[in-house]
Ligand SMILES: O=C(O)CCC(=O)C(=O)O
């Protein structure tokens with residue numbers, strides 16, 4: 001197995017088959033993931049069972065709340081880029097541009113957010129369709145001091161759809177849920193490094209400030225997150241298995257490929273094994 005760093009974040013792994021990795025090799029993969037926040041294992045050939053088994057080595061694989069895009073037989077697998085055209089022939093922007101509305105972290109609307117998201121690429125368009133990543137450690141390090149002071153020790157309130165109620169991928173009966181709260185500046189549970197936890201598409205308010213102050217702070221954060229420091233841009237190849245760490249990175253889809261072409265991934269959301277939902281899933 002070869003591990004090749006792509007910059008401060010992002011590493012490419014080759015010459016390995018994720019179906020048959022030993023514990024020792026997996027430990028090296030896991031460590032490179034902690035070190036580089038996002039890793040891509042190239043040239044894999046997987047069925048759904050293989051993808052799920054490998055994903056479970058990282059943690060607890062959980063179904064995504066958007067039931068409409070789950071695979072009918074494997075609810076833990078979300079299908080990206082399927083049913084892009086509605087019956088009337090119109091492009092469904094919620095599917096085509098899923099994940100493209102800005103840098104975000106997945107599952108901030110959950111009490112136990114996803115530690116990781118993993119994608120397996122089945123079809124890649126001839127142009128566009130990259131995924132952009134950035135480091136939430138660097139976002140903290142380079143945050144202006146007055147924002148560090150104002151966000152430190154504060155909790156944000158998060159909900160699927162956020163301030164725009166962008167929740168059309170959810171079934172109607174799943175849209176009304178209570179927001180959850182998360183510390184905005186916190187240590188990564190495995191590396192101990194400090195990261196900024198922020199998601200412009202899910203955050204509603206910041207605790208301890210008036211509505212006006214909270215809106216102003218969020219707007220300032222959204223401007224900062226428009227082009228956060230320390231980025232890696234992933235150019236997909238069919239057979240890529242990419243996993244990112246939602247505790248210390250952000251990502252966004254470019255959302256720019258020719259809509260008539262296929263861009264299809266299987267996707268899983270992975271929680272810590274200690275997550276409360278482990279009891280629910282059991
Ligand atoms: O399709 C992509 O490039 C990433 C989409 C996304 O944000 C996600 O799967 O969480």
Ligand SMILES: [Fe+2]
Nearest residue numbers: 099104105106
């Ligand atoms: Fe995402």
